[in-house]
Amino acid sequence: MIPHHAPIPLRQLLGISEGEDPVLWSRLRATQLFAGRRLALFLLVANLTGGVGVGMLFADRLPRWWLVAWGVTLAVVAAFVAVRRLRTEHLEEGYATLHELRDTALEGLGLAAMWSFPPLVFAAQAPGLAFDLWMILSVLMTAAAFAMAPIVLAALALIGGVGLAAALLLVLQQDFMSAVATLLFAALLIVVCIGRARFLVMLRSFELNLSDSHETVSLLLGEFEDTGADWLWETDTQRRLCKVSPRFAHALGQPAEHLEGMPVLQAFAGPSWESGDFAPGLRLLADKLKRREAFRDLALPVTVGGEQRWWEITASPRLDERGHFVGFRGVGSDVTEQRASTDKINRMARFDTLTGLPNRLFVNEALARALAEADRWGSRAAFMMIDLDRFKAVNDTLGHPIGDRLLGRVSERLAQLMTDNELIGRLGGDEFAVVVNDASDAGRVEALARKIIETLSRPYEVDQHTLYIGASVGVATSPRDGRTAETLVRSADLALYRSKDAGGGVFHAYEPQLHVDAEERRLLEIALRKALERGELSLDYQPVVDAGTERLTGFEALLRWRNAELGAISPAKFIPLAEEARLIGPMGEWVVRTACEEAARWPDDIRVAVNVSPEQLHNPNFVAVVAQALATTGLSPHRLELEVTESVFMREGTGALKVLERILELGVRLSLDDFGTGYSSLGYLSRTKFSSIKIDRSFVTAAAKGTPEALAIIRAVVALAGSLGMATTAEGVETADQLTLIRSLGCSKIQGYHFGRPLPVAEARDLAIRTRPAIRAA
Template sequence: MTDRTAPAAPPVPVSPAPARGRSRGESPVGTLDTALPALIGFTDGKDATMWARIRATQLQAGRGLAVFMFAANALGAAMAVMLFAPFAPLIQVVGWGIATALVAAGVALRRLRSHHREDGYARLADIRSTVWEGAALAALWSVPWLLIGAVPAGTIAGFGLVLAILMTGAAYAMAPLMLATMAFLGGITVAAASALTLVGAYAAAGGAACFALLLGAICASRAKSLVALRAAEIALEERDETVSLLLREFEETDADWLWETDTARRVIKASPRFALACGLDPVTIDGMPFLQVLAGPAWESGNFAAGLRLLAEKLKARESFRDVRLPVTVAGVERWWELSASPRFDDRGQFCGFRGVGSDVTEQRASADKINRMARYDTLTGLPNRLHVNETLARAMAEADRWGGRCAFMMIDLDRFKAVNDTLGHPIGDRLLSRVSERLGQLMGKGEMCGRLGGDEFAVVVTDANDPNIVEALARRIIETLSQPYEVDQHTLYIGASVGLAVAPRDGRTAEMLIRSADLALYRSKDKGGGVFHAYEPQLHVRAEERRVLEMALRKALEKNEMHLAYQPVVDADSGRLTGFEALLRWESPEFGNVSPAKFIPLAEEARLIGPIGEWVMRTACLEAARWPDDIRVAVNVSPDQLQNPGFVTTVTSALAGSGLSAGRLELEVTESVFMHEGLGAIKTLERVLDLGIRLSLDDFGTGYSSLGYLSRTRFSSIKIDRSFVQAAAKGVREAVAIISAVVALAKSLGMATTAEGVETEAEHRMIQDFGCTKVQGYYFGRPLPVEEARELANRRMQAAA
């Protein structure tokens, strides 16, 4: 406790943080949500922390009255047994009375065993669990109403009086546990009103209901009053505790003290608190030069801190100063002080010295240093973070520019790291990143610093890059070292690294430009398959700029009607009969001309434009196919990125509904890369599409991530053989012949059709027939056609068939 005779503490510029849901300056009572749901226990109100303490008080109140409620129930049960014994089987009546007493005893024991204290915290679930206590007692007290037709009215009246007294006592005494009390009152009232209604005592039933409503109102009012009272007590406790903490902190920490000097800047009227902070006694410190007291052992050597020099200048100029920080050695330990002061003048305006206040801010400085470290170092790996890397790079570039030298910047991206996260989880991935950071740190020499930019991206700053061979050798060592296997939690992990290198000032005269150049070089390394380093070249920037401009044009291509669909015929391999078309997206840009799909489709996926573009393709293709004969299908290519969109199935169903095309005439073509997105729900999306009756084709089988397991588990209707195999087989390449034969045999065994792509000559067509492919697609049967020609071809086939 703080001595009440102690002088009042000066204002403290730190106020305790308000409780959650409470604004500064408001009391808990003023903002506490005392609506009925919160009082009963359905919700926690606005301030969950406050309600947790109130819940504990409610449970404590229930525990304090547990014995009383047990006695009331036991006594009431005994009186009810005496009332009903002459009119019902004795064993049943006594059994009911014993059961009621036992349940009441169980409820009392359960409440007595509650571990919550009045000043503790309780969960909402603890309050909700009490509803079963009230419900159990209500169920037992409802049983005697079954005898309403077999006993005299006087007995029923007596029993009703017993219940009325019991219910009134519960409503008043057990109001804090409002949920249990309401369950008790409500259960008994429903039973009584129902029984009285069945025997025609409508007035009595209505009276019972009104009586119960009155008791409920009393219970709610009393509960609200108790909650408000407890909230006020908590508010007072918090204020008392805050004041006590502030006073105790001021008295015990000795963090603030007054100091005063004369005209010669010597200490006068040294307070005990100031002397204690300096590690001296008041007699010794009185008359000492103020700067000597602060300088300590450095007074003789003259090696003063910058803060002390600033303070000396302020004292010499007789200027006010504020929050001047400087290190002070006290008993051999370095402390940090913060000083503020103003000059003093007498009645005649003559300078008399300085008077000020000092604070020990060592802890605050340590906290600031810790925060500064957290702001500049990665918490997972301990390496410098992006901010620190950028600052180091900027300093290195400034030094290089000053001395006419060079510095280098490397961006490092881990290869195959995402597979580790996806298969083994993020905790393993985090530990792997820590191992990577350890290896990187061991590679760093003098003038080299590595850091983590975020995710699986790292960076290296080389302050002296005048010898390019040394820098390139470091890049190779980084790739070689990071590609060695890792042992993490009994897992042997294999990853790699790709590096992009940029040298200043050749590749950039600012930190931002150099990072951009290194990023472009890294992008080139990833394009090469990873596991290599690539130095920046001016052409990379040109390509990146072209890509940026192309992306801007692509974003407006749909709204400018620059895109259209071409339709390539798909025919039966044996008869040559037209069976359908594959819808192929084309982009004719006024600025770039006819842009290849191989160029703009990957760009659309990377820029997240494939969603709206794919939706337009789906709707347009379905609308056009609805004009064709009913036995001609349309095939639409679908990107794996589209399948990750939760609204993809809705898009497909909307396109079918809007066009009137039957689901069986739509075929979706997906590549094997879709299996790489299984964890993102792509396969489940395909299953939902198949359930609609839509056909599914696996495109470019054998060129990517082939998996026979997926073929057997996913209901593909056909497999498309890539044109590269067809052309190679036509040239007699044995591997291609074997692959096509195997694919056709596999498809037949799984009940799937096969479509050969890229058939351009009659010889290739005969070869495909010999292999047993069911459908053919290629220039031999038709190039991708404009919509009008495709429609005309479909209608001609229909007329020929007729």
């Protein structure tokens, strides 16, 4: 066999000289010739195609009989070469002489001679076609390298000959750089052929040697004796070591004469032999030896020189010619390094590299074990899912390195809260999980959830930044909330969703209603995705009037959804779902277009207001949507008012302010909706030119009841808006008393059931075009 580390000699590869093992090399040469047979037809087609290409190239420049004579000769030579290759079928498992391999050079030279005519003879008559001819020759050389790689001598003759002819053509054209490049290209193809042929010969060498069972056994025995990691061992009928090899003795760190006749179990047990504290693998070995059973890859911890090593041993019982048991014979390997690598890989597969906590795989395995133990003893296990609140803001504003270090601090705090009864892990991102092995005490589980929220909500000092985040927790307990790991995780996830939906910073335990709600959300989302194409969405329009004259000034467009199966769905239910499912973009575009189309039919002094989701403003393309709607419908920009809420300003760095500025540049008006109910800040009032501020109905209702705080807030908002040149619109005015109060407080415009409920499009259009002295609710 050719040594795997030694390169294949080029002289033997070319068939110039015989190898050290004539029989082996005879079979390898047969393999080369047979491999050349596989692409013989491909080479024939390549030559014929190239010949046709040359004929077409010089058809108008040379006498026709020149081209016919050359083409016929080329076809005969190429066919002869193909026939010779195809006749080597018998060599698949046979033998070949040096002469047979050398003769392939004649095939390559014959083809090279035919292909020397076009560059050296034809091109002289048509020098303008040199580049086109060079391209054909380059393709031909590449095809030859692909088809003739196993028979290197033929490939060298053909590629070398064609390459020299092509280079000479370029020299005659005084294109010396291209000539050098052509020679380098030919040399590269020859190197590739040699490399492929060497790989083929090496692979065939391995196959020939491994196919012989005697050589395979010799190979293994030689490896046992030549490598320091493997050895042979043997016992007699009393399970005592015999014929101890020097390598086995060296592996155990003891003299061979000392080991001779020692019980094999004592030799493997080492210092633990006297104490009787045997490893499980040693006990299994004793059982196999006692039963006289063969075994394979049995792992044993072995102490050598005071250091623990790991061995893998394999053995089978030996029988004499009469079939009587005479002992065991086996092999052994030191797999300490491999085992350490395996342990490291297993750890990497089960532990999070950032925090060092168990990862999702490990957590799922731990949960499955906890459920099995709980089911076995009739107890309960619990699973907590933890999601960090406001963590994304840290990543967005300070960057991921700070976020990663913050996750490390969070994991440290969580780890300190765990006892032997719990396991904490990181699921990914800013999600963590806790497996509670014994959750029989529900109060203890709840106390742990509260402690987690309280601990994670304390401030963090990270790189001179004081960071405030929080946590939301969802808890599920077996068997009530699930008997399998999958169902318990799903239940905890639904409970976490409820905690996040409640604003975060709380924990919720799973309830069956959560699954019902989740299923309802799923069905709603499926229906909502088809609502636009089915025409299920519509707009109602609620009148907005002047507070003093009670004249109509505009309408607010309100989105409605009526499904054939589910009926009318409240906007409070489907709008958040649309935002969560990222459907609000296309829905919002439809609302803007539809509202503008309708408003274009109204008198010129009637405006339309459209609510805009924060998700829409975080998309820079929203400006183009508004501009296109205005251009298509012909609606004046000042008649369109977009209503945004304060939450749009809470995500820094998303470009919402730039989008609002570009919308203002279009001439569209902006209104700040639900002012005072969220994250009120005067900063963005000074940065964005709002046309009006809308006072939420909750303040109007409270003020009508005489609540001092609500009255003070409305007065403050009116004063603030007046100083900034903004109008104020009071929502939810439903009675005459509320109207009188709102007027007295100085609001500019009023909206509410006192003046009209949201109207279908036809009624709103009729109202808009009628004379508008004053509007009263029926």
